[in-house]
Amino acid sequence: MRIGRVLVSAKQIEARLAEMGAQITADYQGKDLLLVAVLKGAFMVMADLSRHIALPVDLDFMAVSSYGEATRTSGVVRILKDLDREISGRHVLIVEDIVDSGLTLQYLRRNLEVRRPASLEIATLLLKSGLQVVPVSVRYVGFEIPPDFVIGYGLDYVGQYRNLPYVAVMEEGEEPADGTPAGS
Ligand code: 5GP
Numbered sequence: 001m002r003i004g005r006v007l008v009s010a011k012q013i014e015a016r017l018a019e020m021g022a023q024i025t026a027d028y029q030g031k032d033l034l035l036v037a038v039l040k041g042a043f044m045v046m047a048d049l050s051r052h053i054a055l056p057v058d059l060d061f062m063a064v065s066s067y068g069e070a071t072r073t074s075g076v077v078r079i080l081k082d083l084d085r086e087i088s089g090r091h092v093l094i095v096e097d098i099v100d101s102g103l104t105l106q107y108l109r110r111n112l113e114v115r116r117p118a119s120l121e122i123a124t125l126l127l128k129s130g131l132q133v134v135p136v137s138v139r140y141v142g143f144e145i146p147p148d149f150v151i152g153y154g155l156d157y158v159g160q161y162r163n164l165p166y167v168a169v170m171e172e173g174e175e176p177a178d179g180t181p182a183g184s
Contacts, residue, residue: 001157003164003181004171007150008143013125013166014048016142020123021052023140024093028055031091032118036083038108039063040162041097044154045125049095060084064104077107092117096124097154102136109136126150126167 024033033053037046039061050057063081092112099105105122112120123140128147145167151157152164161170168181
């Protein structure tokens, strides 16, 4: 497998996260906002999006895993790391890298809702168009993308490529020696 076509460039990501951050800043004025990122994939979105939110936010992290290392979600989610603190009465915004089937988010939403937050919304950098097998209401969407398997900007293929500053399609074939994306 190798890095294919670049779907969303570093510049596009930066510009869109600035817009989303401004929107979130406006929507949560005067509220006690807690950003919850889902590790590992969302670590970059969390770092960059939170810097565009001009409010005194609190950050927390969860780690979940769908079983196995396949490129498809099984729908069975395991919590590897839970939140450090309680969220009851707080305005929680889940920060995600990508919504594909929506199964992970459906599980997370249910898991967090029983803890009685004041509100619970979702922000995702990427949303795969038309692939949701369960309805998920995502308040902030960075980019809608086609249903290809993508890597970069936090997203991995068997643990690698998370550090790429852009989002690219994963493609069949040999990795070129210099690791540059195809067609760049
Ligand atoms: P969902 O439950 O919405 O199907 O997707 C859950 C998780 O699957 C995402 O948080 C992400 O970790 C992984 N995932 C879904 N689509 C992709 C993709 O195109 N590339 C990568 N690297 N991970 C994906």
